Structure formats: structure tokens, C-alpha cells
Amino acid sequence: MPQVEPGPDIHLRDVRLVLGARRFEFDLTLRGGAITAVIGPSGSGKSTFLNLVAGFVFPKSGQIVIGHQDLTPEHPAERPVSLVFQDNNLFGHLDLFTNVGLGISPSLKLSKEQRLGVSAALSRVGLGGMEKRKPSTLSGGERQRAAFARALVRHKPVLLLDEPFAALDPGLRLNMASLLTDLQAERKNTVLIVTHDPDEVRRLADDVVFIDDGRVILQAPAADLAARRDIPAIASFLDG
Numbered sequence: 001m002p003q004v005e006p007g008p009d010i011h012l013r014d015v016r017l018v019l020g021a022r023r024f025e026f027d028l029t030l031r032g033g034a035i036t037a038v039i040g041p042s043g044s045g046k047s048t049f050l051n052l053v054a055g056f057v058f059p060k061s062g063q064i065v066i067g068h069q070d071l072t073p074e075h076p077a078e079r080p081v082s083l084v085f086q087d088n089n090l091f092g093h094l095d096l097f098t099n100v101g102l103g104i105s106p107s108l109k110l111s112k113e114q115r116l117g118v119s120a121a122l123s124r125v126g127l128g129g130m131e132k133r134k135p136s137t138l139s140g141g142e143r144q145r146a147a148f149a150r151a152l153v154r155h156k157p158v159l160l161l162d163e164p165f166a167a168l169d170p171g172l173r174l175n176m177a178s179l180l181t182d183l184q185a186e187r188k189n190t191v192l193i194v195t196h197d198p199d200e201v202r203r204l205a206d207d208v209v210f211i212d213d214g215r216v217i218l219q220a221p222a223a224d225l226a227a228r229r230d231i232p233a234i235a236s237f238l239d240g
């Protein structure tokens with residue numbers, strides 16, 4: 001296999017933000033080419049953290065740097081990121097081929113190679129041959145896999161996943177987790193994945209970032225998480 005350049009480091013430099021009554025402060029670097037699990041209690045700021053990296057929310061002060069580029073003022077389309085959320089946001093009136101093709105080109109002007117790429121991505125997530133199906137005819141898990149395919153065809157170096165597998169049954173979760181680790185081995189993307197599931201952290205993550213009340217209270221190798229039961233919020237996460 002050819003050597004693949006690892007995805008970029010992501011730096012949040014003295015990032016501050018207020019949303020309603022909540023304050024957020026982030027100052028850390030996420031390792032390029034690694035899978036980082038973003039974990040923490042409900043309402044602690046995990047989605048906000050991803051939204052800052054994606055460009056859906058902008059900091060009041062500080063910088064978001066991806067690789068060597070300061071992208072703080074840039075909108076999501078200008079950032080090297082693909083996203084998969086729990087609500088997969090497929091367009092109901094469009095078939096799967098079109099929904100996934102939109103990941104490559106909003107005008108759907110696709111080359112032959114790109115069209116083949118769409119079908120290959122659908123096969124990769126176990127939806128081969130379902131190009132003509134509408135989202136309403138699929139199960140929740142299938143829709144989520146289609147959303148994953150749409151992120152894959154974009155070939156962006158940063159992949160942001162906000163509880164992407166939460167709605168799937170345990171078998172499918174395992175399946176998607178191994179798809180993600182296979183892809184990671186091939187593409188060396190920088191991946192951030194929000195999850196509530198300690199098993200998913202063990203299965204997938206190289207590193208963890210634990211957010212509590214709008215701040216990172218632990219950044220560590222995933223393997224070290226279990227040893228940090230001294231922090232009550234972490235003990236409670238590990239106990240589910």
C-alpha cells in the first residue's frame with residue numbers, strides 16, 4: 001500500500017465562546033492522523049467543540065488552525081472537513097446516488113470516475129446496488145450508512161462524526177466501527193468522534209478528549225482513560 005500522508009493536526013488556540021448562559025474555553029491540539037474520541041456528560045459541549053472545528057459556530061476570540069492554516073473565519077465549505085451527524089440530513093426526495101453525489105459536487109456534475117466513486121462508497125458501507133432507493137425506504141441504520149458514504153466520497157482529510165452510530169443496533173455499530181478503523185488505516189484522516197459509549201472508545205479511539213462544563217478536563221491516550229477513575233465525571237462515563 002502506498003505511504004499515505006497523515007491528516008493535519010487541529011489546533012484550538014485559546015478559543016472562547018458563549019452560547020446562551022454557557023461558556024466554552026478550549027486550548028489544545030488534536031493529533032493529525034489519529035482517531036480522537038470526544039466524550040463527556042450530556043450538555044458539556046461536545047457538539048459545540050465539533051461545530052467550532054467544522055465552522056458552524058465561530059469563537060468570540062482565539063483561533064482554529066487546521067494544519068498550518070488559520071481557518072477561524074472560514075465557513076464549513078471552505079474547511080477541509082467532512083461531517084456525519086446523528087441526524088443524517090439526507091434529502092428525502094432524492095435517491096441515494098444523488099444524495100451521496102452531492103457530497104462531491106452540489107451541482108452534481110460528476111465525472112465518470114466520480115460516479116464510480118459514489119457506487120464504490122455505497123458498496124463500502126454495505127449499500128451496493130441501492131443507488132435508486134429513496135431515504136424513506138431505508139432503515140435508520142441504512143440511512144446513517146448512506147450519510148457515511150456521502151462523507152467518504154469527499155476525500156477530506158478531517159472527518160467529524162457526532163454520534164454517528166448511536167441509532168444503530170449493536171451488530172451494526174460493530175460493523176460501522178470496523179469500517180471506520182479500516183478506512184482510517186487506509187486514509188490516515190484526522191477523525192473526531194463524539195460518543196457516549198465507553199466500548200466504542202476502546203474499539204476505535206487512539207486518543208480521548210474529555211469535556212466537562214465547556215472545558216477539556218482530560219486529553220490522553222484512549223488506553224489511559226480507565227486509569228482516571230479518580231475524576232468523578234470520568235468514572236461515571238466509564239460506568240455508563
Ligand SMILES: Nc1ncnc2c1ncn2[C@@H]1O[C@H](COP(=O)(O)OP(=O)(O)OP(=O)(O)O)[C@@H](O)[C@H]1O
Nearest residue numbers: 019020021022040041042043044045046047048049
Ligand atoms: N445556540 C445555542 N444557544 C444557547 N445555548 C446553546 C446553544 N448551543 C448549545 N447550547 C448549550 O450549550 C451546552 C452544550 O451543548 P452541546 O450540544 O455542545 O453539548 P453536548 O455535550 O454535545 O451534549 P449531548 O451529549 O447532550 O449531545 C448545552 O447546555 C446547550 O444547551
